[in-house]
Amino acid sequence: MKEIIISQNEAGQRVNKFLLKYLNKAPSSFVYKMIRKKNIKLNNKKIEGNEYVYIGDTIQIYMSDETIANFREDVSGTHSTSSKKKIPVEIIYLDENILIADKPTGVLSQKASKDDYSFNEALIDYLLDSGHITTEELRTYRPSVCNRLDRNTSGLILCGVSLTGSQELSRIIREHLLHKYYYTLVRGRLTQKLDSTCYLQKDNAKNKVRISDHPWEQGKSEEIHSIFYPVKKNDDYTLVKVELITGKSHQIRAQLKHLGYPVVGDTKYGIPEVNRYFSDSYHVKHQLLHCGNIIFKETDGPLSYLSGKEYSAFLPEPFRTIEKDLFG
Incomplete structure (x- = not known):
């Protein structure tokens, strides 16, 4: 008999889902058969399979160690x-x-x-x-x-360490309970806040998107919303802080190009001559776009302790040097 104690990382899922991952080589029909025959129990009690497991719960598997080993494949290997x-x-x-x-x-x-x-x-x-x-x-x-x-955007990224953390972070993002702020350098002088709602359409063949002020007449289009704040500027360039309200692929880069402020270093939506200058002068090979701040809004549930918390990441090189050279 094998007894498994549910940890923080495993809590919050149905017992059948847990078992199918634990006995990952076993057919689902076999797992459900073992549940019906009472060869698998939760806290020493008969189960249906749809019960949720919580920290400290115990699952009893009444099989030999050899049988359990035969139904398990090690998928943990990432250690390189x-x-x-x-x-x-x-x-x-x-x-x-x-x-x-x-x-x-x-x-x-x-x-x-x-x-x-x-x-x-x-x-x-x-x-x-x-x-x-x-x-x-x-x-x-x-x-x-x-x-x-x-790939070529730097900055803050969130990861669920536990299953509960992953589920709650996904909910917080889905329900827009998180302020996300990006920093980018654009060609052009942006002088005031710009609150922009547009429509995005994907071109999967080219791995690009198109932007319009109105929904596209043909094909699927998605509404996107960003707010752009000028932070520093000169006659030719602006350091822009972007509040991302929606979060679609290539949204910031394509939307800024649509508005007349292409991102420096952006090989898909930027200006080749500008990109060439920053490549020659600063070895920039990608868009200058960095997720620099996140602020958790008020939320309940297991991650309520994050309400109001703010986290930041400094601009990376060569972005930081470029900012200093352009704006002092």
Whole structure:
């Protein structure tokens, strides 16, 4: 008989979901059969399978160790010392539920293919190294990034350390209970706050989006909303603080181009001559776009302790040097 004690990282899910991850090589029909035959119990009681598990609950599996081992495959492996050194991890905040980190440019937030080593994997390795999670816990729950940043966008990224943390962060983002502020450098002089609502349409073939002031007559379009604040400016460039109200792919870059303020370094929506100057002068190879601040609004539930909390990440290089050179 095997007894499993539910940890913080595993609490908050239905017992059948937990079992299908724990016995990840077993057919679901086998797991439900074991539940019906009372070979699997929760807190020594018969279950239906739809009960929720909480911290400290115990699951009893009345099978031999050999049988259990045959129905389990180790999927916890992300520990790659050589890969880990390629992605620096700067932690801004960490507790038992959530992690906030500063993602560097040039790094995927999450895997795009099976063999990718993304920032998500780097964070998991950090949590393993620091003892916040164990390889055993990874069998039934893997910490996950909750807000994706484009590969070449840097800044604050949120990760659910526990299942509860992941569920609550996803809810907070979905219900717009989080202020997100980005910083970018644009070509053009923006002199006052600009509150803009537009419509975005994806072009999947080109991996780009189109922006219009009105819904597109053909194809699906999505309403987007951003607020742009000039922070520093000269005759040719503006450092802009962006409050992201909606969060669609390429939203900030494409919307600013539509409004006449293309982002410096942006190879998809920017100005080639401007990009060439900053590439030659500062070795800029990507858009200058950085998620610099997040503020949690008032919220209830397990993450209510984050209400009103603000977290920040400094501009990275060469963005910081460019800001100083342009605006003093």
